[in-house]
Amino acid sequence: MIKTIGILGAGKVGVTLAQLARKAGYEVVIAGSGDPAKIALSIKVLAPGAHAVAKEEAALRGDIVILALPLSKYATIPKDALKGKLVIDSMNHWHEVDGPREDTIPEDITSSEHLQSFLPESRVVKALSHMGYHELHDHAKPKGSDGRKAIAIAGDIKEDTETVAHLVNTLGFDPLIIGVLKKGRQLEPGNPGFGASISREDLHLRTR
Ligand SMILES: NC(=O)c1ccc[n+]([C@@H]2O[C@H](COP(=O)([O-])OP(=O)(O)OC[C@H]3O[C@@H](n4cnc5c(N)ncnc54)[C@H](OP(=O)(O)O)[C@@H]3O)[C@@H](O)[C@H]2O)c1
Numbered sequence: 001m002i003k004t005i006g007i008l009g010a011g012k013v014g015v016t017l018a019q020l021a022r023k024a025g026y027e028v029v030i031a032g033s034g035d036p037a038k039i040a041l042s043i044k045v046l047a048p049g050a051h052a053v054a055k056e057e058a059a060l061r062g063d064i065v066i067l068a069l070p071l072s073k074y075a076t077i078p079k080d081a082l083k084g085k086l087v088i089d090s091m092n093h094w095h096e097v098d099g100p101r102e103d104t105i106p107e108d109i110t111s112s113e114h115l116q117s118f119l120p121e122s123r124v125v126k127a128l129s130h131m132g133y134h135e136l137h138d139h140a141k142p143k144g145s146d147g148r149k150a151i152a153i154a155g156d157i158k159e160d161t162e163t164v165a166h167l168v169n170t171l172g173f174d175p176l177i178i179g180v181l182k183k184g185r186q187l188e189p190g191n192p193g194f195g196a197s198i199s200r201e202d203l204h205l206r207t208r
Contacts, residue, residue, distance in 0.1 A: 002167060025170075026170075070098055131197050132195065
């Protein structure tokens with residue numbers, strides 16, 4: 001059972017997900033790149049009840065750990081603390097922030113497959129990556145609400161994608177499992193699922 005969500009990255013997406021996770025009743029531990037004291041006040045104000053901690057602690061304490069940092073910084077994540085964990089990759093390659101893609105990820109694989117090879121002892125699922133943080137904030141709604149938006153999920157292990165689907169549902173979105181990690185290409189910048197803030201049916205049409 002998921003009780004605690006660890007979040008690495010306390011920027012726009014990390015804080016928005018911390019807010020949604022608190023609203024859904026999860027314990028939240030969130031880290032930026034450095035001293036937790038630097039983010040403690042903003043977390044207290046923006047995501048009340050979430051705890052600002054060091055990145056190793058966020059990784060260790062999370063039953064699920066969400067990566068919400070610039071993709072080009074992936075090598076700075078606390079790899080050992082993520083051993084055995086289900087890790088959600090919400091990162092995208094964004095040229096303005098990360099520079100040329102080939103400097104970070106080999107061209108022939110998806111960014112999440114590359115992350116999985118960097119974290120061989122963790123289980124990576126791509127999710128919560130294609131919707132902008134404004135939409136994540138504004139469009140979260142209880143299950144069954146009219147006009148509920150969907151979040152796509154890609155991963156190699158069925159139980160893990162189902163666990164993430166449950167999390168997505170509780171955060172306020174209809175989950176759509178689109179297939180294995182490789183299918184995450186459909187969600188990357190420049191591909192049909194990227195930027196989508198649409199219904200489950202429409203997202204299915206875009207990502208199949
Ligand atoms: N912006 C969006 O709407 C959006 C939507 C979906 C997905 N994404 C993806 O989500 C990721 C985060 O985007 P963002 O817009 O939230 O970026 P952001 O506002 O720039 O925040 C990035 C955060 O990552 C932290 N960080 C850097 N290295 C870290 C590490 N090793 N451990 C923990 N935290 C670390 C930074 O901390 P410091 O400030 O201390 O360096 C900062 O808090 C990116 O990969 C982006 O492509 C963004």
